[in-house]
Amino acid sequence: MLLRNGRQLFAMVRSYLWSAMAVGLAAGIGLALTSLVRLPNVSMVFLLAVLFSAARFGIWPALVSSGLSFLAYNFFFIEPLHTFSVTEPHELLALLVLLVAAVLTSTIAGQAREQARRAAERDLASQRLYKFARRLSALADPRSVVDHAAIQAHGDLHHPCVILLSERGSLEIAAAWPPEDSLDPEARSAAQIALAKGEATGSGTAHCETVPWLFLPLRAPEGAIGVIGVAQPGNASLDPETRTLFETVAELTATALERARLGQEISAARTAAEAERVRNTLLASISHDFRTPLASILGAATSLIEYGARLPEQARRDLLVQVKDEAEHLDGMVRNLLAMTRVEAGALELNRDWVDLQELSDRAVVVAKRRGALQAFDVRVEKGLPFVFADPILLDQVLANVVGNAIQHAGSADRIILEAKREDHEVVLSVTDSGPGIASEVLPRIFEKFARASRSSGDAGEGTGLGLAIVKGIVEAHQGTVAASSPVADGHGSRIEIRLPLPKEDT
Numbered sequence: 001m002l003l004r005n006g007r008q009l010f011a012m013v014r015s016y017l018w019s020a021m022a023v024g025l026a027a028g029i030g031l032a033l034t035s036l037v038r039l040p041n042v043s044m045v046f047l048l049a050v051l052f053s054a055a056r057f058g059i060w061p062a063l064v065s066s067g068l069s070f071l072a073y074n075f076f077f078i079e080p081l082h083t084f085s086v087t088e089p090h091e092l093l094a095l096l097v098l099l100v101a102a103v104l105t106s107t108i109a110g111q112a113r114e115q116a117r118r119a120a121e122r123d124l125a126s127q128r129l130y131k132f133a134r135r136l137s138a139l140a141d142p143r144s145v146v147d148h149a150a151i152q153a154h155g156d157l158h159h160p161c162v163i164l165l166s167e168r169g170s171l172e173i174a175a176a177w178p179p180e181d182s183l184d185p186e187a188r189s190a191a192q193i194a195l196a197k198g199e200a201t202g203s204g205t206a207h208c209e210t211v212p213w214l215f216l217p218l219r220a221p222e223g224a225i226g227v228i229g230v231a232q233p234g235n236a237s238l239d240p241e242t243r244t245l246f247e248t249v250a251e252l253t254a255t256a257l258e259r260a261r262l263g264q265e266i267s268a269a270r271t272a273a274e275a276e277r278v279r280n281t282l283l284a285s286i287s288h289d290f291r292t293p294l295a296s297i298l299g300a301a302t303s304l305i306e307y308g309a310r311l312p313e314q315a316r317r318d319l320l321v322q323v324k325d326e327a328e329h330l331d332g333m334v335r336n337l338l339a340m341t342r343v344e345a346g347a348l349e350l351n352r353d354w355v356d357l358q359e360l361s362d363r364a365v366v367v368a369k370r371r372g373a374l375q376a377f378d379v380r381v382e383k384g385l386p387f388v389f390a391d392p393i394l395l396d397q398v399l400a401n402v403v404g405n406a407i408q409h410a411g412s413a414d415r416i417i418l419e420a421k422r423e424d425h426e427v428v429l430s431v432t433d434s435g436p437g438i439a440s441e442v443l444p445r446i447f448e449k450f451a452r453a454s455r456s457s458g459d460a461g462e463g464t465g466l467g468l469a470i471v472k473g474i475v476e477a478h479q480g481t482v483a484a485s486s487p488v489a490d491g492h493g494s495r496i497e498i499r500l501p502l503p504k505e506d507t
Contacts, residue, residue: 015057019065022049027072034077046073050105055113066103118241125245128156129252136256140263146175149228149253154178156245157230157238163218163253164191165226171195174226187229191215194227202229204237214238216247218254225257290333293326300326325371332404335397350477354387355395357420357429364399364418374412375433382421389503394474401467402431402496409494410435425502426480432495438486446484447472468496475500 026049030042046069054062075082132152139145146163153161154177162176162183171191173181183191190208194201194215201207202214212232217224228250232238238246300319308316358381365377388395399418406416410433417432438446449469468484475482479501486494 015053015061016064019049019053019057019061020068022052023065023068023072025049026069027076030073031076042073042077047105054105054108058113059107059111062105062107063103066105122241125156128152129245129248132249133252136252137259139256140260142257142260142264143174145253145256145260149249149256150175150177153228153230153246153249156249157242159233160231162229163226164195164229165218165257166195166224171227186211187213191227191229195224198224203232204243214246216250218250218257220254220258225254225261228253290330293329296326297323297330328371332400350391350394352389353392355390355392356387357381357385357427360392360395360399361418361420361429363396364403367400368403368407373407375407375410376415378415378417380417380419385420385422385427386502388427388500390478390500391474394477398471398474398498399429399431401471402498405467405496406431406433406435406494409433409438422502423499426499427502428497428499430495430497432488432493434488434493437488437492438484438494443484443486447482471496471498 023046026045030045033042033045050062050065050069053065132148135148136145139148142165146165150161150163160176160178160180162180163174164171164183165174171188173183186208187202190201190211190213193207194217197207198217198219199205199207200214200216202211203209204214212234213229214232214237215227215229218226218228230238230246237243300322303311304316304319311319358379361379361381365379368377403416403418410416414434416434418430419432420427420429422428447468468482472482475498481499483497484494485497488495
């Protein structure tokens with residue numbers, strides 16, 4: 001504040017000095033002209049000095065210039081010279097005309113300069129408000145809104161500013177610039193009145209005039225949500241233009257706060273709706289997909305308990321195998337659910353080791369056949385393919401999920417091809433089936449949670465619809481990519497292609 005006042009004082013003194021120098025220059029020019037050519041009147045030269053002062057520094061320096069011009073013209077150009085006395089009436093009239101013309105000229109030119117200055121200030125203020133509104137429109141957090149608003153108000157008004165928001169029935173300081181975390185009781189009481197009445201309070205208003213602050217309510221459709229205040233040193237009221245600027249900042253801030261609040265409510269509602277959708281989908285999947293294997297296990301166990309001694313050995317063995325297969329099926333679905341939870345929580349830990357894709361593919365085929373897959377399998381691994389540095393257990397789960405997906409959606413007479421090859425700095429692992437393919441409306445979201453296509457039989461198939469979503473999460477955790485394409489050939493078939501990066505020493 002002191003630095004700014006010092007600069008203003010220096011600028012004012014400089015303007016008067018320049019005005020005096022302009023008059024001195026005009027006197028010098030007049031003396032030079034009269035020494036060369038006999039002129040009846042050189043007062044126009046002094047009017048130029050007055051115009052310069054008015055256009056450059058404003059009304060008051062120009063009025064000082066007018067007075068100095070009057071004295072200089074009298075001293076240097078009116079008989080008797082080098083005195084301030086006037087002997088001839090017409091010379092006195094010329095002096096008075098000069099003084100009146102100088103005063104009128106300085107007033108008109110000074111007013112024009114002042115109007116131009118105010119227009120420039122209004123234009124600058126409009127640009128600042130436009131930029132401020134644009135910044136606020138990009139903010140979705142109420143905290144960021146009030147911080148920007150406090151800084152903007154301080155920059156426009158050059159006084160300390162504070163924003164208080166209503167929290168559980170009381171006003172709390174949300175932002176201030178310069179930073180401040182407390183207000184005196186009188187100022188806080190005035191802010192509370194502004195919030196309750198929805199009117200301006202403080203210096204220059206009808207409420208709490210002695211408080212050295214001006215508080216404006218931040219109005220929203222349901223009522224005031226807070227107040228914004230600017231300090232008024234010495235209870236000096238804001239001029240009308242500055243007051244209008246402050247009110248505009250308050251309105252923009254209130255609008256931005258309301259928009260941010262509505263945005264948060266919409267986001268929370270969307271999050272809640274999505275959580276509800278996921279919960280309902282998961283419950284529906286569990287109730288449908290878990291119930292079938294549980295019913296098989298329960299039926300087989302009941303038969304063994306009630307008729308075990310009377311059943312042939314082969315029948316008992318078949319029932320036990322059924323219990324084992326359905327339990328493994330349940331175990332796979334539970335592992336998928338747990339894996340999806342770890343993927344979404346970012347808690348997927350990679351225990352990397354060197355993985356042979358030939359062994360990985362052979363093992364996936366063996367597991368699929370042991371679980372009753374009827375399709376024909378063809379494993380094609382490029383000769384000399386380098387090992388992949390990955391988590392063996394998670395990669396087993398990835399290939400098992402992709403192969404399981406192909407088994408579910410391909411017919412028993414179809415063929416499933418597992419292929420691994422090298423392309424540039426990546427290893428490409430793909431699973432291709434010759435089934436009916438993936439429907440075009442399902443293909444773009446095939447790796448989303450709970451996305452399930454119809455099986456070739458027309459049933460929705462077993463599984464929670466998490467298999468390929470888990471594949472995507474695990475592959476991306478290995479800095480790889482996964483993609484699906486369909487049809488593959490002759491209008492049918494589908495392919496899931498996994499790309500994993502090779503270590504640098506292998507590239």
